[in-house]
Amino acid sequence: MTQGVPGGAGPIPAIAGIGLRGPHQAHFLHDRPAAGWLEAHSENYFAADGIAAAALERIRADYPLSLHGVGLSLGSVDPLDAGHLDKLARLVERIEPGLVSEHLSWGSVDGRHLNDLLPLPYTGEALAHVALRMEQVQDRLGRQILIENVSSYLEFKGSTMTEWEFLVEAASRSGAGILLDVNNIYVNSKNHGFEPDDYIEAIPTTVVGEIHLAGHTVQRFDEHEILVDTHNALVCEEVWNLYDAAIARFGRTPTLIEWDSELPPVDTLLAEAARAEQVMAKYDERAA
Amino acid sequence: MKTRKDVLITSAVSSLLAVGAFTLANQGVAQDAEQEQERCYGVVKAGANDCAGPGHTCQGQATEDGSPQEYILVPVGTCERLVNGSTTARTE
Amino acid sequence: MNALHRLQRDCEHAFRGADAAPLLPDLVGKAIPPATRIEVYRNNAREICRKALANSCPVVEQLVGDACFRSLAREYLDAHPSTSGDLQHFGREFPAILDALYSGSEYDYLGDIARLELAIEDALLEPEAGTLDLDALADVPPDRLGDVIFTQAPSLRLVGSRYPLLSIWRAHQPGAEESVDLSSGAEYVAVRRVGDEVEMRLIDRAAFILGRALNGGGSLNQVWDELPDDVREVLPGALTALSLAGGLSHFSLPES
Incomplete structure (x- = not known):
């Protein structure tokens, strides 16, 4: 199984794709390298008249495209930012992405933003709040969104359920799908001490619409090691193994290679995508 | 009776029109590319929100827990390549 | 709470x-x-x-x-x-x-350099401008020229400094290593979007001051009143320079 070729607009195929980042944009516009599909950060294209949005529209003509939001702050108690949501809705209308995703996290309180993807306490209160907001976003966009599990570096004592129970229930109550970030599961399993396989096995087989893979960094704070989701490296072997388990459970799923910092050439990302394809192909054969 | 203002405004628009054809003919073409003009970025500019993507980064930035941060507000980069700064430029 | x-x-x-x-x-x-x-x-x-x-x-x-x-x-x-x-x-x-x-x-000079860099970013987010309709402008009766209101390109940002702003910026692009003489004088830069890129052009001080004044949305007559005398004196050159730098995208003439 090889990478797809630029096939034009359409739904996100169940193959591997890569993240679209500014420094690679001209390459995709002019050279059209073969990539299964692309995913862009929604907020970077909010200026409707700007250069980036026009470029995205052109790229959209050549590649299946997904929009991935980083700033909506679904879990905040602050009111949903209507302006932000309007811009997202206009972008979705214009680009007609194959998938739209957001994070199961919060980022602002009392109007002040940390622009980070911060973890929620896994409580009934937080669950009811975030599920309602996911519904509101889906109503505004007129379509289903996918909700992504985030990396976290701390846990709240007040939590009354596991992270995976919280994720599954938030998706179930709102009708959203799940964007399962396998690297984030691994990072959290190390940071909080759980079995990553337990997480994957708790996710219903029908709700996962997309999988993310990325690299992380093992960081030392004093004598302690914490895994930080830095998106600046190759996917590690442990995460590849976990991805194997995920594909074994969920079957062929659109899979994205994410890389944000210290961006390598597109070919490095495509090589990672090719490896994800190999994993999926292995299970194609078993299913056949 | 034409005032100086009228004369200069009329002359300004006439001048604009006179070079206008030249301007239009050269739309999008580099003029005096050596010195006068610079093009940059465009679609290759990194999106502001890529930094804030689900990962951002802090590799190698670990600090001692709770220790006061050292503040370095004296530039120590390439400012030294800018010569004759403090004396002449400010006296304009 | x-x-x-x-x-x-x-x-x-x-x-x-x-x-x-x-x-x-x-x-x-x-x-x-x-x-x-x-x-x-x-x-x-x-x-x-x-x-x-x-x-x-x-x-x-x-x-x-x-x-x-x-x-x-x-x-x-x-x-x-x-x-x-x-x-x-x-x-x-x-x-x-x-x-x-x-x-x-x-x-x-650091604040001015940051202003130039933010202007570049701003220009990336704005639409491309139309071009001035010179035929229509040529048809304006001479006695109405003072009422003409010029509109600037939405992406246009004018940044001026008493330091050689663009020279400093240019010396910090990949591959550049030259020194810059800070005493070489002021530089004024017109930044705007052209196609898929941002273009920067040096303009002179008079064009810069005129551009800032035109940005207020006044007619040429009104702008004249705001201009310092030395800029009034060179108005033809300043308006032309601003136009050449892509600074003017439309004009309008209110009903008399």
Whole structure:
């Protein structure tokens, strides 16, 4: 199984794709390298008249495209930012992405933003709040969104359920799908001490619409090691193994290679995508 | 009776029109590319929100827990390549 | 205030570097101490701020160096907490921070460099301009020319400095290594979007002052009244230069 070729607009195929980042944009516009599909950060294209949005529209003509939001702050108690949501809705209308995703996290309180993807306490209160907001976003966009599990570096004592129970229930109550970030599961399993396989096995087989893979960094704070989701490296072997388990459970799923910092050439990302394809192909054969 | 203002405004628009054809003919073409003009970025500019993507980064930035941060507000980069700064430029 | 709101507020305080004590009892302490875990988020907050500013102002970062830029980013984070989930305009107060720290010092020019870099970013987000309809302009009766109102390209940003602004910027692009003589005089730059790129052109002081005045939306007669005498004297050259730099995209003539 090889990478797809630029096939034009359409739904996100169940193959591997890569993240679209500014420094690679001209390459995709002019050279059209073969990539299964692309995913862009929604907020970077909010200026409707700007250069980036026009470029995205052109790229959209050549590649299946997904929009991935980083700033909506679904879990905040602050009111949903209507302006932000309007811009997202206009972008979705214009680009007609194959998938739209957001994070199961919060980022602002009392109007002040940390622009980070911060973890929620896994409580009934937080669950009811975030599920309602996911519904509101889906109503505004007129379509289903996918909700992504985030990396976290701390846990709240007040939590009354596991992270995976919280994720599954938030998706179930709102009708959203799940964007399962396998690297984030691994990072959290190390940071909080759980079995990553337990997480994957708790996710219903029908709700996962997309999988993310990325690299992380093992960081030392004093004598302690914490895994930080830095998106600046190759996917590690442990995460590849976990991805194997995920594909074994969920079957062929659109899979994205994410890389944000210290961006390598597109070919490095495509090589990672090719490896994800190999994993999926292995299970194609078993299913056949 | 034409005032100086009228004369200069009329002359300004006439001048604009006179070079206008030249301007239009050269739309999008580099003029005096050596010195006068610079093009940059465009679609290759990194999106502001890529930094804030689900990962951002802090590799190698670990600090001692709770220790006061050292503040370095004296530039120590390439400012030294800018010569004759403090004396002449400010006296304009 | 409900429990979730209180928890988020305590997190925000702690992650910004303020007192973490209210948050500590809420955190699980196994294996890695809560204070260490908070430090990861503090670090993230600083790094997100630093990277956003560096993305907007890479030349300032080179000029001041890594360590100083980190400190500047921390100053910025304290003074101007982000108010949006979209970081696109996060750095808009950075020139003011640099002015406050370095105005009057040998690093006086840093604020102007940041203004130029933010102008470039702004221009990326604006539509491309139309071109001035010269045939229509030629048809305006001579006695009505003073009533003409010029509109500037939406992406046009005029940045001026008593320092050689564009020369400094250019000396910090990849591959450039030359020195810049800060005493070589003022530079005025017209920044605007052209196609898929941003173009910068040097203009003279008169064109710069005229452009700023035209930005107020007044007619040529009204703009005239705002101009200093030395600029009035060279109005034909200034208007032409501004037009050549792509500074004028439309004109209108109100009914008489």
